[in-house]
Amino acid sequence: MCYLMYQTGKDQIKLAKGQNFFICNFSGHCGSGMKIAITAT
Known part of the structure; x- marks a missing residue:
């Protein structure tokens, strides 16, 4: 599992x-x- 933080608003x-x-x-x-949970297929 990976935890990253995105802050630019353009990520x-x-x-x-x-x-x-x-x-x-x-x-x-x-x-x-x-x-939110997103399922990618």
Whole structure:
């Protein structure tokens, strides 16, 4: 599993096949729903 932080607003991410998860790193945001799971086929 890889954890990276993207901050420019122009970042491009190559998705791995299968599930890819993205979370917000601000305190309390992940617990409030600031997260997403994307399934790449």
